[in-house]
Amino acid sequence: MRIHPFEFTLEHYQAYASIRQAAHPESPLNLAGLKHLDQTRAEGDLLERFLVEQNGQVVGMLEYATPYYDPKPGALEVQYYLRPEAQNLQAQLWDFLLERLTPHQPQELWAQVRENWPEYRFWLEQGFTEVERRWPSVLDLAAFDPTPLVRPLPPGIALASLSELPWQEEGFLRALYELEIELLGDVPAAEPITPWPFEVWQKRTLEDPNLLPEGFFVALEGERLVGVSMLFKSHRPQTLQTGLTGVRKSHRRKGLALALKLRAAAFAKAYGARYIRTSNHQANRPMLAINEAMGFVKEPATVFLRLSPVPQRPG
Ligand SMILES: CC(C)(COP(=O)(O)OP(=O)(O)OC[C@H]1O[C@@H](n2cnc3c(N)ncnc32)[C@H](O)[C@@H]1OP(=O)(O)O)[C@@H](O)C(=O)NCCC(=O)NCCS
Known part of the structure; x- marks a missing residue:
């Protein structure tokens, strides 16, 4: 050897x-x-x-x-x-x-x-x-019917993809970074994470070869970013990969995360993908509840x- x-x-x-x-x-x-x-x-x-x-x-x-x-x-x-x-x-x-x-x-x-x-x-x-x-899990879009899950958005909230927003401007990026860091701190995990500095996050996010601005959704209340759910391209055939999904504490239990995930699933279908993959901590009951309701199937942890x-x- x-x-x-x-x-x-x-x-x-x-x-x-x-x-x-x-x-x-x-x-x-x-x-x-x-x-x-x-x-x-x-x-x-x-x-x-x-x-x-x-x-x-x-x-x-x-x-x-x-x-x-x-x-x-x-x-x-x-x-x-x-x-x-x-x-x-x-x-x-x-x-x-x-x-x-x-x-x-x-x-x-x-x-x-x-x-x-x-x-x-x-x-x-x-x-x-x-x-x-963590459970990796996969949703087969061919068998997915969103109809029973659809609800109206709360008043004053809009969803938009990065491609519809000034996503290369520093002010917007700083707001997105701040949102992501806040939400990452809320993900139930055994230990608190050490966040990337803004410059590192910016390089890693914007230059990611799998970045898909049309499949990266945010929830806005006026100009304030209050939630996010993003899909990335994947090396797996016919697949898109979920990144972070999260909603600020002040805006939870109003159906925002589900609405973001349904918007992302609709995008994935229109994009021609068959599967959406995700991965969730076993302790993350709220996120698992949403994914289970959508029909994501768990793989070995x-x-x-x-x-x-x-x-x-x-x-
Ligand atoms: C998980 C998270 C995104 C859910 O956001 P949300 O906007 O509050 O979720 P929704 O309002 O769309 O919830 C839809 C349904 O999911 C289930 N659900 C959501 N939060 C739940 C909770 N805390 N406990 C149990 N079920 C929950 C409910 O069935 C809910 O419907 P209901 O409110 O009518 O009962 C949010 O709690 C969050 O940002 N957590 C921190 C970040 C995180 O852990 N992200 C996932 C990392 S992979």
Whole structure:
């Protein structure tokens, strides 16, 4: 076995995608999304990725990095994927990771895996413990009838897509950022998130190759943004991916989130998509209630795992 650094070339990205395809065909790598994440890393973020070769064939990848969505100081996120025939390399990869990690002195390691993947069992065996779960779920638009769910909007509220708004102007973007940060703070999660600074959010959002301004909806009361629900393009065929849905506390239980999601579903259908995917914390009863009412079907959960303290392994 040989482990060598990932070079961020097309060839290495394709090797990564083929490993992921072999390891988890139901959950292929979002190649464009990954490149975008890599290119919009914040200053000071750590990102070390490697490819694993055996008998001259690339059979796996592994990495440790500052958690992208929640860059908490002292935390590093780890992941690995191995082709099914190379699963027996897990323990060697773990030794390699610990040696490489030790100089960075992380206080905790995070991993995110589906509950039905072999990586889940492996991380548990290394002492990782479960923090929380999310349910990925999917709505088949071919079988979806919104009619029984439609209600009139409350007076004074309008829905609009980004493409209908001055979404490239700084003033608007600052208001959207403020709304998203407020709502992210309200998402029920085991720990509060560390929000991205405005400039990082702006770059990551506006330059996202999957951004779809026509499928990104906000609820407005006059000029004030009070809610949001967004769809992104997806690497999965015939699919759009939901981002954040949220409504300010002052405007909840008036049917705004449902109205935004129904508007997004109507857009998806007109766009020619067959499926909408989303992912929700298992503790998020309000959001799950809406998705269940719409007919989203749950898949095996994504489990968030943590290891602390991190074993020291001087090289
Ligand atoms: C989840 C959230 C978006 C719901 O917004 P909302 O505008 O209040 O939801 P709606 O008014 O459209 O609710 C529609 C239906 O969903 C269900 N529902 C909504 N909130 C609920 C709650 N707190 N408890 C139980 N059911 C709830 C109800 O059936 C409701 O219909 P009803 O009010 O006639 O009973 C809002 O609570 C929120 O912004 N939460 C924080 C952000 C978040 O967690 N987003 C999801 C991240 S993936």
